[in-house]
Amino acid sequence: QKEVEQDPGPLSVPEGAIVSLNCTYSNSAFQYFMWYRQYSRKGPELLMYTYSSGNKEDGRFTAQVDKSSKYISLFIRDSQPSDSATYLCAMSDFNQGGKLIFGQGTELSVKP
Amino acid sequence: DAGVTQSPTHLIKTRGQQVTLRCSPKSGHDTVSWYQQALGQGPQFIFQYYEEEERQRGNFPDRFSGHQFPNYSSELNVNALLLGDSALYLCASSFTAASSQPQHFGDGTRLSIL
Numbered sequence: 001q002k003e004v005e006q007d008p009g010p011l012s013v014p015e016g017a018i019v020s021l022n023c024t025y026s027n028s029a030f031q032y033f034m035w036y037r038q039y040s041r042k043g044p045e046l047l048m049y050t051y052s053s054g055n056k057e058d059g060r061f062t063a064q065v066d067k068s069s070k071y072i073s074l075f076i077r078d079s080q081p082s083d084s085a086t087y088l089c090a091m092s093d094f095n096q097g098g099k100l101i102f103g104q105g106t107e108l109s110v111k112p
Numbered sequence: 113d114a115g116v117t118q119s120p121t122h123l124i125k126t127r128g129q130q131v132t133l134r135c136s137p138k139s140g141h142d143t144v145s146w147y148q149q150a151l152g153q154g155p156q157f158i159f160q161y162y163e164e165e166e167r168q169r170g171n172f173p174d175r176f177s178g179h180q181f182p183n184y185s186s187e188l189n190v191n192a193l194l195l196g197d198s199a200l201y202l203c204a205s206s207f208t209a210a211s212s213q214p215q216h217f218g219d220g221t222r223l224s225i226l
Contacts (some may be wrong), residue, residue: 008152032212043217044155051212065175088154097168098145098206100215102154109183 001025006089006103014097015112023089023103026070030091030101033065035074038086038105048074048088077109114139116218117206124224125193133188133221137205144186145215146178149200161186162208190223196226 006023013019021035032051036044048063050056056063062075072091076083089103117136124133137144143162147155157170161180180186184205190197200222204215 004154006154034214036217040217043219043221046214046216049214090154094212098143098160098213098215099157099168099170100145100147100155100204101157104152104154 001026002104003101004089004091004103005098007106008104010107011083011108012111013079015079015081015110017079017110019083019108019110020066020077021074021076021089021108023072023091023107024070025072025101027091027093028067029093029100030054031094032062032092033072034090035063036088037083038088040085044088050083061105064112081110081112084109089102115201116216118194118201118203118218120221121219122222122224124226126226127193127195129193130189130191131223133190133201133203133223135186135188135203135205136217137186138216139202141205141207141216142184143206143208144180144184145187145204145206147202147204147217148172149202149220151189151199153204155202156163158188166177195225198216198223 035048038044052068064073086105088105090100145160146158154204159169200220202220206213206215
């Protein structure tokens with residue numbers, strides 16, 4: 001079993017839809033949770049960074065962390081064609097320094 | 113403010129050869145981590161350098177080695193290349209090796225092994 005599970009999709013939604021992306025994990029020691037966006041032939045771009053449980057909002061993006069369920073989510077409101085990309089969740093354990101553990105990534109396509 | 117830069121962008125090698133990839137961290141960052149991303153997969157951690165030392169290592173063989181220079185830039189070396197080493201190699205930088213600091217990625221070097 002992988003430490004971080006993420007549905008690879010692909011996920012296709014119409015423009016303006018609310019998108020929900022999710023990851024589950026098995027290591028209860030994870031404390032830092034990130035979402036990255038990766039366009040084709042580009043490196044991952046940091047979207048959201050949260051510590052422990054709770055919600056964080058940045059513009060159209062909201063990240064949620066539920067440590068009791070070992071479940072994290074990223075919501076995208078009013079999705080745009082420019083949001084079409086692969087979304088990667090990542091997490092790290094305080095005791096392991098900067099080692100990030102990534103999910104497989106979810107491919108999202110927003111249709112005009 | 114320059115972000116993380118990697119060179120070269122693309123590289124083609126044959127089995128058994130050796131390769132060196134280079135990374136310059138984001139301005140103000142002193143820690144460099146390297147990841148391997150196979151097609152359709154998430155990045156896998158190779159190792160991290162801080163204060164010119166390897167601080168952490170993932171599950172990669174000794175064929176993978178690295179170096180960090182006094183100006184915080186870094187190199188990833190892979191010896192005796194195998195077909196399975198074909199991947200996107202990503203460099204990420206952060207301020208200190210603490211897990212509390214977010215990592216910022218470059219656009220990677222795409223390595224193809226023939």
